Amino acid sequence: MAEKLTNHIFLSTIMNDIKKGIQYAFQTSNNMTLAMSGSGHTAMECAVFNIVEPGESVLVAINGIWGERVAEIAERMGAKVHTLFKTPGGHFTNAEIEQALAKHKPVLFFLTHGESSAGLVHPMDGVGDICHKYNCLLLVDSVASLGAAPILMDQQNIDILYTGSQKALNAPPGTAPVSFSERACHKMFNRKTKPVSYLLDMTHLSNYWGNDGKPERIYHHTGPVSGFFALRESLAIIAEMGLENSWSHHTEIAEYLWKGLEDLGLKLFIKDKDLRLPSVTTIAIPEGYDWKELLAYIMKHHRIEFTGGLGPSVGMVLRIGLMGYNCNKANAAMVLAALEDALKQCRKSKA
Ligand code: PMP
Numbered sequence: 001m002a003e004k005l006t007n008h009i010f011l012s013t014i015m016n017d018i019k020k021g022i023q024y025a026f027q028t029s030n031n032m033t034l035a036m037s038g039s040g041h042t043a044m045e046c047a048v049f050n051i052v053e054p055g056e057s058v059l060v061a062i063n064g065i066w067g068e069r070v071a072e073i074a075e076r077m078g079a080k081v082h083t084l085f086k087t088p089g090g091h092f093t094n095a096e097i098e099q100a101l102a103k104h105k106p107v108l109f110f111l112t113h114g115e116s117s118a119g120l121v122h123p124m125d126g127v128g129d130i131c132h133k134y135n136c137l138l139l140v141d142s143v144a145s146l147g148a149a150p151i152l153m154d155q156q157n158i159d160i161l162y163t164g165s166q167k168a169l170n171a172p173p174g175t176a177p178v179s180f181s182e183r184a185c186h187k188m189f190n191r192k193t194k195p196v197s198y199l200l201d202m203t204h205l206s207n208y209w210g211n212d213g214k215p216e217r218i219y220h221h222t223g224p225v226s227g228f229f230a231l232r233e234s235l236a237i238i239a240e241m242g243l244e245n246s247w248s249h250h251t252e253i254a255e256y257l258w259k260g261l262e263d264l265g266l267k268l269f270i271k272d273k274d275l276r277l278p279s280v281t282t283i284a285i286p287e288g289y290d291w292k293e294l295l296a297y298i299m300k301h302h303r304i305e306f307t308g309g310l311g312p313s314v315g316m317v318l319r320i321g322l323m324g325y326n327c328n329k330a331n332a333a334m335v336l337a338a339l340e341d342a343l344k345q346c347r348k349s350k351a
Helices: 002-026 040-051 065-076 094-104 127-135 182-188 202-208 225-241 242-265 291-302 329-345
Strands: 032-037 059-064 081-087 108-112 137-141 160-162 175-180 280-282 317-321
Touching: 002 032, 002 175, 002 225, 002 329, 032 040, 032 202, 032 225, 040 065, 040 108, 040 160, 040 175, 040 202, 059 065, 059 094, 065 081, 065 108, 065 137, 094 127, 108 127, 127 137, 127 182, 137 182, 175 182, 175 225, 175 317, 225 242, 225 280, 242 280, 242 329, 291 317
Parallel strands: 059 081, 059 108, 108 137, 137 160
Antiparallel strands: 032 175, 160 175, 280 317
């Protein structure tokens, strides 16, 4: 029993460290900061399930697969879903967002910061303020961008922010940092109905993470303990490196890659450099090539996994992920050499 108690105290210390690490990585002082037991999708569902009640209006910005997913999640739990739409690679102006907020009066607006299916980093400045003007909470997905491109939760007035453990944070998949502002807490802890998910109910999770001010943490579910240890370490590494250094490192490697790709005669899918996501680079599929053949050739001859598009960007792009530990010049150079070879070998004009 004594041993069990010590272990329990030790785990809660790890969880408290994780909370502090996420607060730094998100640049927030929110008390309601924790890691979900599950991948990025778990945090996505947790946010929607806890904030929105059936019948309430939600606005979802769709410019790739992640908005599509959130719209479906919200629809499944009975929300009235409205969408703002752009084809992959597009982004939304603050005026477009404001117009849609005024029209639909949603309780929640969803935006993807790092749209990994399109390779776009969405501008965040002013979006939080506009949402608050219309009494709407802002939910942002930073799964693919955290640590690679600046996102400042408190300064940018983001109400709910989540990420994944396995991207620039380098931890194994299976935990997902998330944080809720005071405004978000007020909405989710004053609901008329219970959230559809017991597992993702924040009244239980806030106690499990010691965020509800109660003296005792009560068993709710068995957390992925080894994943928590790894997440704690990855958050410590990024804190030691410093967010600014992590952002500038990802930008430096991405710019090296982008120049190399352009030197090969390839066109980057996101034309405006400021809107390119440093962690996921998208290339417009070069004319005269079968994109599947290019990917297969690179896998077979260079043992590198490139991917095509995802969801609505399938058939539009090739994608290269350089983030966290694998984001370095040697890997970028290896990718460029593999592509150069594939471009020589796979030309379709012979067909
Ligand atoms: N959002 C974005 C932007 C992503 O890139 C991903 C994963 N590729 C997800 C959400 C989903 O995360 P997970 O696979 O960890 O559930």
